[in-house]
Amino acid sequence: xxxxxxxxxxxxxxxxxxxxxxxxxxxxxxxxxxxxxxxxxxxxxxxxxxxxxxxxxxxxxxxxxxxxxxxxxxxxxxxxxxxxxxxxxxxxxxxxxxxxxxxxxxxxxxxxxxxxxxxxxxxxxxxxxxxxxxxxxxxxxxxxxxxxxxxxxxxxxxxxxxxxxxxxxxxxxxxxxxxxxxxxxxxxxxxxxxxxxxxxxxxxxxxxxxxxxxxxxxxxxxxxxxxxxxxxxxxxxxxxxxxxxxxxxxxxxxxxxxxxxxxxxxxxxxxxxxxxxxxxxxxxxxxxxxxxxxxxxxxxxxxxxxxxxxxxxxxxxxxxxxxxxxxxxxxxxxxxxxxxxxxxxxxxxxxxxxxxxxxxxxxxxxxxxxxxxxxxxxxxxxxxxxxxxxxxxxxxxxxxxxxxxxxxxxxxxxxxxxxxxxxxxxxxxxxxxxxxxxxxxxxxxxxxxxxxxxxxxxxxxxxxxxxxxxxxxxxxxxxxxxxxxxxxxxxxxxxxxxxxxxxxxxxxxxxxxxxxxxxxxxxxxxxxxxxxxxxxxxxxxx
Ligand SMILES: Cc1cc2nc3c(=O)[nH]c(=O)nc-3n(C[C@H](O)[C@H](O)[C@H](O)COP(=O)(O)OP(=O)(O)OC[C@H]3O[C@@H](n4cnc5c(N)ncnc54)[C@H](O)[C@@H]3O)c2cc1C
Numbered sequence: 146x147x148x149x150x151x152x153x154x155x156x157x158x159x160x161x162x163x164x165x166x167x168x169x170x171x172x173x174x175x176x177x178x179x180x181x182x183x184x185x186x187x188x189x190x191x192x193x194x195x196x197x198x199x200x201x202x203x204x205x206x207x208x209x210x211x212x213x214x215x216x217x218x219x220x221x222x223x224x225x226x227x228x229x230x231x232x233x234x235x236x237x238x239x240x241x242x243x244x245x246x247x248x249x250x251x252x253x254x255x256x257x258x259x260x261x262x263x264x265x266x267x268x269x270x271x272x273x274x275x276x277x278x279x280x281x282x283x284x285x286x287x288x289x290x291x292x293x294x295x296x297x298x299x300x301x302x303x304x305x306x307x308x309x310x311x312x313x314x315x316x317x318x319x320x321x322x323x324x325x326x327x328x329x330x331x332x333x334x335x336x337x338x339x340x341x342x343x344x345x346x347x348x349x350x351x352x353x354x355x356x357x358x359x360x361x362x363x364x365x366x367x368x369x370x371x372x373x374x375x376x377x378x379x380x381x382x383x384x385x386x387x388x389x390x391x392x393x394x395x396x397x398x399x400x401x402x403x404x405x406x407x408x409x410x411x412x413x414x415x416x417x418x419x420x421x422x423x424x425x426x427x428x429x430x431x432x433x434x435x436x437x438x439x440x441x442x443x444x445x446x447x448x449x450x451x452x453x454x455x456x457x458x459x460x461x462x463x464x465x466x467x468x469x470x471x472x473x474x475x476x477x478x479x480x481x482x483x484x485x486x487x488x489x490x491x492x493x494x495x496x497x498x499x500x501x502x503x504x505x506x507x508x509x510x511x512x513x514x515x516x517x518x519x520x521x522x523x524x525x526x527x528x529x530x531x532x533x534x535x536x537x538x539x540x541x542x543x544x545x546x547x548x549x550x551x552x553x554x555x556x557x558x559x560x561x562x563x564x565x566x567x568x569x570x571x572x573x574x575x576x577x578x579x580x581x582x583x584x585x586x587x588x589x590x591x592x593x594x595x596x597x598x599x600x601x602x603x604x605x606x607x608x609x610x611x612x613x614x615x616x617x618x619x620x621x622x623x624x625x626x627x628x629x630x631x632x633x634x635x636x637x638x639x640x641x642x643x644x645x646x647x648x649x650x651x652x653x654x655x656x657x658x659x660x661x662x663x664x665x666x667x668x669x670x671x672x673x674x675x676x677x678x679x680x681x682x683x684x685x686x687x
Pocket of ligand 1: 172173174175176177178196197198199241242243244245246247248249250252253254255256257258378379380381413414415416418419422623624625626656657658667668669670672
C-alpha cells in the first residue's frame with residue numbers, strides 16, 4: 146500500500162508543465178492501435194495522440210520474414226514470462242510481445258488466418274450484438290488487400306497486404322504431399338467457406354517483406370497534421386474524474402507527462418498491458434487491487450481474468466538432406482532477398498499447416514498443425530548444427546483459463562501471468578492427438594527421402610503417459626493470448642459490445658484482450674478486424 150502511494154507521489158512531483166488535449170488518445174501502437182490511429186484521423190478535424198512504449202522499429206530483422214525469431218528478447222520485445230505453470234512442471238514460459246510501432250504485428254510469424262466463422266457467431270450468442278461472422282466479415286474485407294483479388298470472402302485495396310508465399314521449401318512440399326497421403330483434403334483458402342484441410346499459409350507480406358500494421362496503417366497516416374505519434378511513451382495510469390476517464394499519465398525519457406482526452410481514451414496495449422493499465426488505474430477486482438497498494442476506483446472483477454492462449458509443442462526431426470532453412474543464413478541468400486525479395490529469407494518459417502478435428506462429433510476443428518522446414522524449439526532460440534524440420538501441433542479450442550494480475554503498483558514492473566496451460570484433460574487429450582498426427586505425417590512416404598531421427602519427443606516415447614510428460618516438459622505458447630478485458634454482459638465482462646469499459650465513461654479497450662473466447666486460428670487478422678469495427682463505431686459516435 147505504502148509503496149503504491151510513494152510511486153504515485155513520485156510521479157506527481159516529476160510532472161512537467163501543462164498537459165495538452167486531444168479528441169482521442171490511443172495507448173499502444175500495435176495491431177489495433179495502428180488501425181485506430183489511421184482510421185480516426187481520416188477526419189482531419191479529429192486530433193489524435195498515439196502513445197507507444199517502444200521505438201520506431203528500424204531493425205532489418207523486422208523486414209526480413211525468416212528473421213522474426215531474432216527479434217525475441219531484444220529491445221522490440223516486452224520479454225514477458227509466465228509464473229511457474231502448475232501443469233507444466235512449474236516451468237516459466239517465455240512470452241514475446243512486440244514493443245515497437247506495429248506491436249506484435251512487427252515481430253509475429255505473418256500467418257494470415259481469421260479463425261472459424263463459428264467463433265464470431267459464438268461471440269454474438271454471448272450477448273455481443275453486431276459481432277456474428279456475417280457482421281464482422283465486412284471489416285476483415287475492408288482491412289485487406291488480397292493479392293489473389295476480391296471475392297465473397299476477400300477485399301482488395303485495404304491496408305493489410307495478404308500474399309501467397311514467394312518462397313516454398315521442398316520440405317514444405319513434402320508436408321503437403323504427406324497430408325494428402327494420410328487423407329487430409331487440400332484447402333484452397335483457410336479464410337474461405339471451410340477451415341478444415343491443409344495448405345500453404347497466406348502471409349502479411351508485401352513484395353517479400355513483412356507488412357505490419359504500422360506499414361499498412363500508421364506510416365501513411367503519419368503525414369496527417371492531426372495525428373501525433375509519441376514513441377518511447379509508456380502509459381502509467383488512466384486519469385479519472387469520478388467515473389469518467391479524462392486522460393492518461395505517461396513516462397517519456399524518464400519524465401512524467403499527462404495528456405487530456407476531450408473525447409475518449411482508448412486502450413490498445415494488448416492482452417497483457419491493457420488489463421495491467423486498468424488495474425494500475427484502480428479499475429479491476431477491488432480486493433486484489435488493495436492488496437497491491439492500489440486504491441480501487443471502480444470494482445470490475447473481470448479485469449485480468451479469462452486469459453486464453455493457444456499452446457503448441459514442437460515435434461522435430463533431423464533432415465537427411467541439407468535443404469532446410471537451417472542453412473539459410475548466408476550472404477548469398479541475404480543479397481537475394483535484398484535485391485529480388487525472394488529466396489529462403491522471404492520464408493515466414495511456418496510455411497504451411499492444417500486444421501483438423503481430432504475427434505468425431507466435433508463441430509469445428511480443434512487442432513491446427515503448423516509445419517516448418519527448420520529446427521524450431523524454444524522459440525527458435527535453441528540452435529542445432531544439423532538440418533531439421535518440424536511440426537507444431539497447436540490446440541485452438543482451449544478450455545484452460547488463466548489470469549493476469551498485478552505484481553506491484555509500479556507500472557514498469559511486469560504483471561504476473563498465469564496461463565494455466567493443460568489444466569483440463571480435454572486440452573491434454575487434443576495435444577496428445579496432435580503429437581500422434583505429427584508422427585503419422587513424418588512417417589508418410591513423402592518424407593522417406595528426408596526423414597532422419599526423431600529429436601523430440603524421441604521415438605521411444607509412445608504411450609499417452611509418455612507423450613503427456615513430453616508436453617509438460619516442452620509445451621510453449623503460439624503467441625495468441627487474448628481475453629483479459631472480455632466483451633460481454635456477464636459479471637466478468639469488462640467492456641460492452643461497443644468496447645466501452647463497463648461503468649467508466651470515455652474509456653474503451655480495443656485489442657486482443659476484448660475477445661470473449663480465442664478464435665480457432667492465429668489472432669492478428671481478428672485484432673485488426675476488431676479495430677476496424679471499433680473505429681467505425683467511434684466515428685459514428687456509437
Ligand atoms: C512472436 C509472435 C508470433 C505471432 N505470430 C502470429 C502469426 O503468424 N499470425 C497471427 O495472426 N498472429 C500472430 N501473433 C499474434 C498477433 O500478432 C497478436 O495477436 C496481435 O498482434 C495483437 O495485437 P494487439 O493490438 O492486441 O497487441 P500488440 O500488437 O501487441 O500491440 C500492443 C502495443 O501496445 C504497446 N504498449 C503496451 N503497453 C503500453 C503502455 N503502457 N504504454 C504505451 N504503449 C504500450 C506495445 O508496445 C505494443 O506496441 C504472433 C504474436 C507474436 C508475439
